[in-house]
Amino acid sequence: MANHKTKLAVFCSGSGTNFQAIFHAINERNLPAEVVLCVSNRSECGAMSFASQHGIATLHISEKQYETPEKFGAEMLKALEQNGIEYILLAGYLRKVPSSVVEAYSYKMLNIHPALLPKFGGPGMYGINVHKAVLASGEKETGATVHYVDAEYDKGPILLQGRVPVKSGDTPESLAARVLECEHRLYPDALEKLLIGSGQ
Template identity: 40%
Template sequence: MLRVVVLVSGGGTNLQAILDAVDAGRITNTEVVGVISNNKNAYALERAAGHGIPAQCVSPKDFESRDNFNRVFLEQIDAFAPDLIVLAGFLVVIPEAMIAKYCNRIINVHPSLIPSFCGTGYYGLKVHEAALARGVKVTGATVHFVDEGTDTGPILLQKSVEVEAQDTPKTLQQRVMEQAEWKILPRAIDLIANGKVKVEDGQTVVCE
């Protein structure tokens, strides 16, 4: 049974997609054992509580230094003894010590087809604003493993979404979530839970 901890900052729609997929049997051999947010007002914490999942807030704002936050944050992660850590709209830089300790055991979902519209400064609506400003006809979402860079880790899954002429950043964001993020993130977790993913020479190999 894969023990999963989900990290969130906001509403938790990707968390909800994971929970729904577990309930529906689309994610197998998996248990979400904890949810951590950097935002005490994140609705994602309520979603977790509604599923009986331990949820807590660990915010950098509550610590005198980033080093202290990083230490306590990693301690809270370790307390759940996770096999996989899922970043589902988590807007805090992951400590290097955590990336090293959980190498190839942290995944992130990003709302573009990496390497387009990714890296520092590209998050939330900013990604979709940039896509529309560039005039792309296709965008999408990517699930990738997390390394020391920003959106630079090995790509696991991608799904494309067509851009429509009347799109605004908000309508495009919603469609990318519905058609891509909420589909490939649960799929990625299920693949990992069933031992179908490995990382070789900086790239992922999926064995269906």
């Protein structure tokens, strides 16, 4: 299946800048993949708008819509299967993925984290909180990590890391901006590594 394109779902909660970086990199690098579904816990966000503008199917799904976590997970899995999803990329998705989905996509789900894991990971460590913690610790270096998703927050095996120096005078916002630039390069690199490694 030389012409097979791996079907990807991207999970987002916000503006979707990593989603956009992935989408553009697939085209620019001619990677054997396509984003066919954007999943979000928010019906209106930048990521969902970007998906709609580019003909990518969207799915607004939230645990609040279901009576039990099990039903939530079952509906999410059903949608992923209906779209033929082979890999899931978490890109600023601020909800815990249902355990049934994590199990079904073992070693087929990636996340990007704005720090050099295992440092500055775990519950509460997201967004600007991470960069505040890095600066408070006096670290001289930070970066971004793409890792496989498992049952524990930010504990899955690491696929790729990119390093960013911490500069004197950095604010959480200035550091966040540089780390985000790193993320936009790193996630496409990790996807390319994943696709080549999976023999596609």
